Amino acid sequence: QVQLVQSGAEVKKPGASVKVSCKASGYTFTSYGISWVRQAPGQGLEWMGWISAYNGNTNYAQKLQGRVTMTTDTSTSTAYMELRSLRSDDTAVYYCARASSTVVTADFDYWGQGTLVTVSS
Amino acid sequence: SYVLTQPPSVSVAPGQTARITCGGNNIGSKSVHWYQQKPGQAPVLVVYDDSDRPSGIPERFSGSNSGNTATLTISRVEAGDEADYYCQVWDSSSDWVFGGGTKLTVL
Numbered sequence: 001q002v003q004l005v006q007s008g009a010e011v012k013k014p015g016a017s018v019k020v021s022c023k024a025s026g027y028t029f030t031s032y033g034i035s036w037v038r039q040a041p042g043q044g045l046e047w048m049g050w051i052s053a054y055n056g057n058t059n060y061a062q063k064l065q066g067r068v069t070m071t072t073d074t075s076t077s078t079a080y081m082e083l084r085s086l087r088s089d090d091t092a093v094y095y096c097a098r099a100s101s102t103v104v105t106a107d108f109d110y111w112g113q114g115t116l117v118t119v120s121s
Numbered sequence: 122s123y124v125l126t127q128p129p130s131v132s133v134a135p136g137q138t139a140r141i142t143c144g145g146n147n148i149g150s151k152s153v154h155w156y157q158q159k160p161g162q163a164p165v166l167v168v169y170d171d172s173d174r175p176s177g178i179p180e181r182f183s184g185s186n187s188g189n190t191a192t193l194t195i196s197r198v199e200a201g202d203e204a205d206y207y208c209q210v211w212d213s214s215s216d217w218v219f220g221g222g223t224k225l226t227v228l
Contacts (some may be wrong), residue, residue, distance in 0.1 A: 035217070037164075045156075045164065047217035085153055086228060095163055107154040107210045109175060111163040 004096050004112035011118045012086050020097040020115045022096030029077035030054050032098035035108055036070065036081045038092040044109040050104045051079060059104045086119045123212035125220035132226040134200040141223045143208030146189060151210045153191040155184060159204045168193060203227045
């Protein structure tokens with residue numbers, strides 16, 4: 001069965017960076033894309049960006065351009081999301097989600113369990 | 122930027138039908154996806170491409186999309202359907218957009 005297992009919770013100081021991992025199993029990793037979505041406490045869902053596991057192409061949300069980098073390691077079927085220059089309003093649960101095909105416009109058919117990132121001095 | 126508008130809350134008695142709307146400019150020309158999120162859990166895709174259901178999602182969940190409004194309909198509502206529901210579309214100018222979410226309460 002398809003599973004996305006994310007790394008554990010993180011606590012970071014303002015200005016630091018965080019890197020969250022998302023290990024996929026149960027499907028051919030390079031045949032799909034991965035989107036990252038975050039959810040601030042008590043708030044809605046916010047799309048952060050997408051990466052093709054096939055060729056590494058990325059598409060980032062405009063508001064995060066320059067602060068976010070998404071990568072994949074096909075040898076371990078793992079996707080990574082790094083967010084830099086953290087601010088208090090980056091405090092959120094971060095989810096990876098499989099795009100149901102190789103294109104950025106595909107819906108998100110499986111989700112990871114989420115990773116809480118807390119930014120606090 | 123493209124905006125999706127959902128009612129903050131919808132309440133329905135068990136066994137009745139819940140309708141959750143998602144408004145957007147000419148949303149009928151886009152593919153709409155719907156996610157269910159229960160407290161402390163990751164979202165789950167319940168309807169994709171306006172009206173298709175992933176495997177494992179009950180037939181009680183259905184969707185429609187026309188004009189400026191998309192609708193998620195949940196028939197014969199059960200207590201276990203209580204959750205937040207989000208609509209989502211891809212817009213060429215705004216990338217992926219989510220609605221603000223609707224809290225479904227089963228009375």
